[in-house]
Amino acid sequence: xxxxxxxxxxxxxxxxxxxxxxxxxxxxxxxxxxxxxxxxxxxxxxxxxxxxxxxxxxxxxxxxxxxxxxxxxxxxxxxxxxxxxxxxxxxxxxxxxxxxxxxxxxxxxxxxxx
Amino acid sequence: xxxxxxxxxxxxxxxxxxxxxxxxxxxxxxxxxxxxxxxxxxxxxxxxxxxxxxxxxxxxxxxxxxxxxxxxxxxxxxxxxxxxxxxxxxxxxxxxxxxxxxxxxxxxxxxxxxx
Numbered sequence: 253x254x255x256x257x258x259x260x261x262x263x264x265x266x267x268x269x270x271x272x273x274x275x276x277x278x279x280x281x282x283x284x285x286x287x288x289x290x291x292x293x294x295x296x297x298x299x300x301x302x303x304x305x306x307x308x309x310x311x312x313x314x315x316x317x318x319x320x321x322x323x324x325x326x327x328x329x330x331x332x333x334x335x336x337x338x339x340x341x342x343x344x345x346x347x348x349x350x351x352x353x354x355x356x357x358x359x360x361x362x363x364x365x366x
Numbered sequence: 367x368x369x370x371x372x373x374x375x376x377x378x379x380x381x382x383x384x385x386x387x388x389x390x391x392x393x394x395x396x397x398x399x400x401x402x403x404x405x406x407x408x409x410x411x412x413x414x415x416x417x418x419x420x421x422x423x424x425x426x427x428x429x430x431x432x433x434x435x436x437x438x439x440x441x442x443x444x445x446x447x448x449x450x451x452x453x454x455x456x457x458x459x460x461x462x463x464x465x466x467x468x469x470x471x472x473x474x475x476x477x478x479x480x481x
């Protein structure tokens with residue numbers, strides 16, 4: 253069965269430091285992968301998505317993610333974290349070719365120290 | 367352009383009662399999806415409506431139902447509430463509901479507490 257795993261429940265980084273949030277998926281074919289962010293009191297917002305082509309995907313707010321088929325991973329990165337990046341981050345994968353349904357990871361909570 | 371709005375934002379009910387949550391999508395969006403978010407289970411897909419028809423359904427009991435009106439506004443109903451129904455219920459809208467081509471926009475959610 254398909255699944256999405258975010259191994260890190262909680263991460264704390266210092267402002268200005270680099271960030272990498274991990275996402276691993278289990279999927280038979282080429283997956284359609286997404287990263288969303290949920291800030292306190294706000295709705296989920298799409299950061300970026302990967303369908304095909306270049307394995308390094310650029311998103312909003314300075315985020316990028318790299319698809320690595322050999323490692324079944326789609327890790328989210330940011331070179332320099334800002335205090336406003338503190339939020340919950342979710343990785344999601346399209347459900348078995350159903351382009352209208354996503355499976356979600358449990359999320360990684362990011363705290364940013366000043 | 368106004369975002370996705372959900373009402374009410376907070377709700378407290380007791381076991382056995384029923385509840386109706388409302389979602390107004392972004393103007394022009396015809397697809398509305400509903401999700402249940404809990405700390406232990408994360409985000410779980412409830413159902414998706416498109417042009418007043420349920421097009422996709424998750425693995426939830428029949429106590430959870432929904433509908434969509436001609437103006438694309440959607441409601442979801444939970445009957446015979448259980449303690450485990452306490453969650454944040456999220457609504458999301460998109461143009462056609464195709465994640466490959468659309469962007470899904472989420473509302474702030476309705477926080478339901480069942481006592």
